[in-house]
Amino acid sequence: MEGASGVVTLLPLLLSLATTSWAQLLHDIPTKPAARIAVIGGGIGGTAAAYFLHDLFGDEVLIDLYEPDHIGGRLATLSVAGQEYEAGGSVIHPANQYMKNFAAQFGLSHTTPCSESVGLFNGEDYVFTSSNIALVDFAKLFLRYGWDVYRLQKVPAAVLQDFIKIYKLQHEGQAFKDVASLLLAMSKEMLRMTQMSTTDWLMEQGFSPLTISELVMSALQCNYGQTPEMHAFVGLIALAGADSNLWSVEGGNKRVAEELLKHSRASLLRRRVAQVAHSTSTPRKFMVWSHEPDEPVEAEAAAMGQKDAAQETKETWREQEYDAVILATPLTQDSTKIQLVNFTQQFSFSGHYEPIETTIVRGVVRPESLMLNDDEMLDNILVINPRLMFNSFGRQQPVKGRKCDQEAVGVWKIFSPHKIPEDLLDIFFQRREVTHAISWLAYPHYSTNQTLGDFELAPGLYHLNAIEWAGSAMEMSVIGAKNVALLAYKQWKNDPDAGKKPPIKEEL
Structure with a gap:
């Protein structure tokens, strides 16, 4: 009994020692540190990328998001007479699942466009003006364009059936190293559409030259400041922007980007990135060099012959090492000064971005300057002649608490390829109380012979904005993100299957 009692007494001690030994052994096993990732750019693409990284990595990632300006990028609002108005991307398509889900998740309310009158203007006359009676408007359009009016609403919907496949593919963890492969995964036709003009593609579908030169032209001029010579895939995105069920976010579409950043748990660095370099000391690492937003970039100083200033400037730069870098910003020569150095390959980014001037005026319009009578002023004037000084001229409603009023003193937005001089604005307006002019490099200049580009520039270095060469839109940026x-995530895990989730259940 004594011996047995001794064994029983020792058991708790032995179990305690064993537990302690295993705990110590597990503690001593080296664990992989959290991934450190830089996201360069705080627009809808960059903030969505940070959000998706946190969703995939969980607590195993540290994210720095570099943005020297406002969060939202080309999503921005402007204050006019105490109200905020959209100055950038204004509307969201009802089929945009990511934007719709974000708004729901973050508790952001929808607003819908006001019912407004519209005219198609060729510079001398209006080929169409709407009334307040839908049946009359359809009859007028049918007399001019025939069944093309009906079919023009159906064609984008047919392409959309292939487009929405991307949501299922991404849910199941599929990723693509280049833009062409992403489009091809949805349909061969989508890739083909990037290689032919909107005009040629619509002619294949049986649309008349008149429909293309007027109805299609008006949509492309308003949404992209370009003609139907742009490639057909982005042309169809522009036509989808004429959907009657478009919506926007109460308080401004930039609210989505702001919420994405907050929920990503990324650190916001108000710094401008000058260089991304492949680390020479640590394999598969990257160095990001940044500076305060108001400091000159070395390349600028050197270009002006200020060698001493250039050297002094670089000494004030800050460097940080990362496991991966996501460039969520355009990389064409006209749109960025970020340098990619110490890489084995030479990077070249062709093409350029289309400059757009946004002029926002609070004032009283002079109808005769727009070939209208005093009693027939339109809410939206869409241009079908690309040689005119503006692409569109439209009444605006505030992003919060819109009332769809028609007061004489209104807020108007003019899109134009060049800045409109003050003396010409005085021709358009009897009185101007507030005038703001904003210059954007708004979207790529689209053609049919451009290179779509790569998402993966090197293992661990990614270019989100490559997707813009297929089509520039909020949802496209989020898909790229x-x-x-x-x-x-796949690169970090060294597993091509990483990120896969159970298939979406199909409704019966």
């Missing part, structure tokens, strides 16, 4: 986040 999910794609590069998946690429980064």
Whole structure:
């Protein structure tokens, strides 16, 4: 009994020692540190990338988001007479699942466009003006364009059936290293559409030259400041922007980007990135060099012959090492000064971005300056002649608490390829109380022979904005963000299947 009692007494001590030994052994096993990732750019694409990275990596990632200006990028609002108005991307398509889900998740309310009158203007006359009676408007359009009016609403919907496949593919963890492969995964036709003009593609579908030169032209001029010579895929995105069920976010579409950043748990660095370099000391690492927003970039100083200033400037730069870098900003020569150095390959980014002037005026319009009578002023004037000084001229409603009023003193937005001189604005307006002019490099200049580009520039280095060469839109940027986040996650895990989720259940 004594011996047995001794064994029983020792058991708790032995169990305690064993537990302690295993705990110590597990504690001593080296664990992989959290991934450190830089996202350069705080627009809808960059903030969505940060959000998706956090969703994939969980607590195993540290994210720095570099943005020297406002969060939202080309999503921005402007204050006019105490109210905020959209100055950038204004509307969202009802089929945009990511934007719709974000708004729901973050508790952001929808607003819908006011019912407004519209005219198609060729510079001398209006080929169409709407009334307040839908049946009359359809009859007028039918007499001019025939069944093309009906079919023009159906064609984007047919392409959309292939487009929405991307949501299922990304849910299942599929990612693509280049834009062409992403489009091809949805349909061969989508890739073909990037290689032919909107005019040629619509002619194949049986649309008349008149429909293309007027109805299609008006949509492309308003949404992209370009003609139907742009490639057909982005042309169809522009036509989808004429959907009657478009919506926007109460308080401004930039609210989505702001909420994405907050929920990503990324650190916001108000710094401008000058260089991204492949680390020479640590394999598969990257160095990001940044500076305060108001400091000159070395390349600028050197270009002006200020060698001493250039050297002094670089000494004030800050460097940080990362496991991966996501470039969520355009990389064409006209749109960025970020240098990619110490890489084995030479990077070249062709093409350029289309400059757009946004002029926002609070005042009283002079109808005769727009070939209208005093009693027939339109809410929206869409241009079908690309040689005119403006692309569109439209009444605006505030992003919060819109009332769809028609007061004489209104807020108007003019899109134009060049800045409109003050003396010409005085021709358009009897009185101007407030005038703001904003210059954007708004979207790529689209053609049929451009290179779509790569998402993966090197293992661990990703270019989100490559997707813009297929089509520039909020939802396209978010799709690009999910794609590069998946690429980064697969690279970090060294597992091509990483990021896969159970298939979406189909409704019966």
